[in-house]
Amino acid sequence: MHDMAAEITELLAIHQGLNTHEEPNSEIVISGNLAFEAVPEDLPRIADTFEIEVRVPTAYSAILPEIRETGGKIHSEYEHVFPNGTLCLGVPIELRRIFSRQPSLLGFMNGLVIPYFYGYCYWNEHGEHPFGEQKHGGEGIIEYYTNRLNLREEVQAVAFICFLYEYGYRGHHNCPCGSGQRVRHCHGPILLDLHKHHTPHTLTHDLSCALDHLFEKFKDNELSLPDPLLKQIGRIAKGKNRRRARRRRF
Amino acid sequence: MTIDKRRYSKLLAKVAEDLDIPPSKYRDAVERYQAVGRWLEAGEYPCAGTPDIYPQGSFRLGTVVRPIRHGVESDYDIDLVCQLPIPRHLTDAGSVKLMVGQRINEHDVYRQMRDKEGKRCWTLQYAEKDGIGFHLDILPAVPKKQSLSATAISITNKDGNTYRWSTSDPKGYAYWFDQKNRRAFDQVQWEQKQLIQSRAAGVYASVEDVPDQLVRTPLQRTIQIFKRHRDSKFNGSQRTKHAPISIIITTLTAQLYSGELDVFSALSAIVSKLHAFASLVDSDFVHGTSQTSNLISRTPDGKWYIGNPVNPEENFADRWHEDNHARARSFFWWVASVKKDLVDIVGSGSADMARSQLIATLGASVVANHIGLIVPAPATPSQPPRVTISRPARPWGPNARHGG
Numbered sequence A: 001m002h003d004m005a006a007e008i009t010e011l012l013a014i015h016q017g018l019n020t021h022e023e024p025n026s027e028i029v030i031s032g033n034l035a036f037e038a039v040p041e042d043l044p045r046i047a048d049t050f051e052i053e054v055r056v057p058t059a060y061s062a063i064l065p066e067i068r069e070t071g072g073k074i075h076s077e078y079e080h081v082f083p084n085g086t087l088c089l090g091v092p093i094e095l096r097r098i099f100s101r102q103p104s105l106l107g108f109m110n111g112l113v114i115p116y117f118y119g120y121c122y123w124n125e126h127g128e129h130p131f132g133e134q135k136h137g138g139e140g141i142i143e144y145y146t147n148r149l150n151l152r153e154e155v156q157a158v159a160f161i162c163f164l165y166e167y168g169y170r171g172h173h174n175c176p177c178g179s180g181q182r183v184r185h186c187h188g189p190i191l192l193d194l195h196k197h198h199t200p201h202t203l204t205h206d207l208s209c210a211l212d213h214l215f216e217k218f219k220d221n222e223l224s225l226p227d228p229l230l231k232q233i234g235r236i237a238k239g240k241n242r243r244r245a246r247r248r249r250f
Numbered sequence B: 001m002t003i004d005k006r007r008y009s010k011l012l013a014k015v016a017e018d019l020d021i022p023p024s025k026y027r028d029a030v031e032r033y034q035a036v037g038r039w040l041e042a043g044e045y046p047c048a049g050t051p052d053i054y055p056q057g058s059f060r061l062g063t064v065v066r067p068i069r070h071g072v073e074s075d076y077d078i079d080l081v082c083q084l085p086i087p088r089h090l091t092d093a094g095s096v097k098l099m100v101g102q103r104i105n106e107h108d109v110y111r112q113m114r115d116k117e118g119k120r121c122w123t124l125q126y127a128e129k130d131g132i133g134f135h136l137d138i139l140p141a142v143p144k145k146q147s148l149s150a151t152a153i154s155i156t157n158k159d160g161n162t163y164r165w166s167t168s169d170p171k172g173y174a175y176w177f178d179q180k181n182r183r184a185f186d187q188v189q190w191e192q193k194q195l196i197q198s199r200a201a202g203v204y205a206s207v208e209d210v211p212d213q214l215v216r217t218p219l220q221r222t223i224q225i226f227k228r229h230r231d232s233k234f235n236g237s238q239r240t241k242h243a244p245i246s247i248i249i250t251t252l253t254a255q256l257y258s259g260e261l262d263v264f265s266a267l268s269a270i271v272s273k274l275h276a277f278a279s280l281v282d283s284d285f286v287h288g289t290s291q292t293s294n295l296i297s298r299t300p301d302g303k304w305y306i307g308n309p310v311n312p313e314e315n316f317a318d319r320w321h322e323d324n325h326a327r328a329r330s331f332f333w334w335v336a337s338v339k340k341d342l343v344d345i346v347g348s349g350s351a352d353m354a355r356s357q358l359i360a361t362l363g364a365s366v367v368a369n370h371i372g373l374i375v376p377a378p379a380t381p382s383q384p385p386r387v388t389i390s391r392p393a394r395p396w397g398p399n400a401r402h403g404g
């Protein structure tokens, strides 16, 4: 549980240019000027102000807030914005990991929003992303798992996502990377960390993104899938053995 | 002109921070007590295994307040348990106390630093170069078997020339306190560790290196403010010997804390809940109705009960009925004073009045540094908050099918 009033008080005490109101649907909206002086490790400090609107969903903090930049400061050619105008802060599972360091509205602002704006300012000045950028869509999701788990192939990343979806964490199962070792002696620690930070929402999201991307390639014969994985995907698609998600997505 | 709650809360947090042990001093203290711990561990005792040495009390709980002795700011107190792995039935309280004393005497330097024998502990006095020293109280103990709690210990009590056992459970109490503090800790730790790291980059290379023990929640800050207010209210007065003891303040505050994320909200909510118990003084026996009403209670014989949360048999208020309930009356007088001195000034008084009241109750030196927070200053464009970026997310994007 979280104490919304306390979180808002804490946020407004630090970011004094922001205000808050409640919508009729009891969604909370925080808007105004977000001024900051951001100091990353080994990079120049940047001070700037962005006009923002943050919508805190009623299901917060199971679902993280959405944020828009409302001052027209972000160039239309900047790619990390969704078509509906919300900012693409990062892949969902990474956002949850970072949010968990300081799980409050202030933590959301300081840990996710301000680094995003820093990245934008830096890109605007130097034409490159200071912390790197994720590929878009399902490809980016798969890239995230591939890097995080240090994998060689996209198919392995999909196997991990399916494993998380179907079992969560199981130390005694064979590791989805295909090494033949038990999970706990192989990719166990990272898998456990992913499992800890996933919500049903983020996991369903990642699975659907990754499979969409995979089937594109599969259809074009760019990719072949090992039998067990195909079977597992079939199982998941039929909704058998599902531990978490209720809604059918395929 | 009323006082802004947000700024006042910040002032209280800053004052508590000044009363607290600063990070560099904390590190010195840990080094000092670890050195003593290694010395005690290496001693010869009539038992197998090595002693278990660990901090207890406010130093362990993160509620340290620099004490006032005879009206002046004084040295920090650090309490250390030295638990020998000897079954209680194979020894006696006097032997345990003297074994530890003997080991301290074997060290040329510690022998010089040692105070005369205390009721329960041996005290080492550290005079430090910067003038802010430590009193290290070493509490000899053995495990207490056949007890509800696995962490309970037997400690020694000197009365004249005889030694008796008594029971304590500092580890159990600390775990209990950590539970009460946990949720707020999770919320504030990242923010605070970043700040501590950025101020002391020479001491801590990264945010992860900052120890949990340096993070303070509004619960801990509130306890520090309460203790300081008590110290200055009772210092040198007739009432000194009836002043509320720290363990009672700490226990009740932790029980009544409900996760407020700023110091003023926490402090004012707790004070008003404590205030509600005051009617107990004038009634002999009151039936509890609310959830928290049994925190302070009267027994049918008119005595008082505030239980140790990890050992209900221990009554922290066992002396409250003495001298016509002097300690109970002192306690509620103190609660009323906190309300008047620290809560009611918001919204009623002027900033000048608040200033003199805060100086009188929390001390001139700590209040003066931060009074600017509530005394109106000419409006200046405020500095934007400074945010440290550490291992951020990479921006992602929508599924654009424009082929790279």
Ligand SMILES: [Zn+2]
Binding pocket: A175, A176, A177, A178, A179, A186, A187
């Ligand atoms: Zn593996």
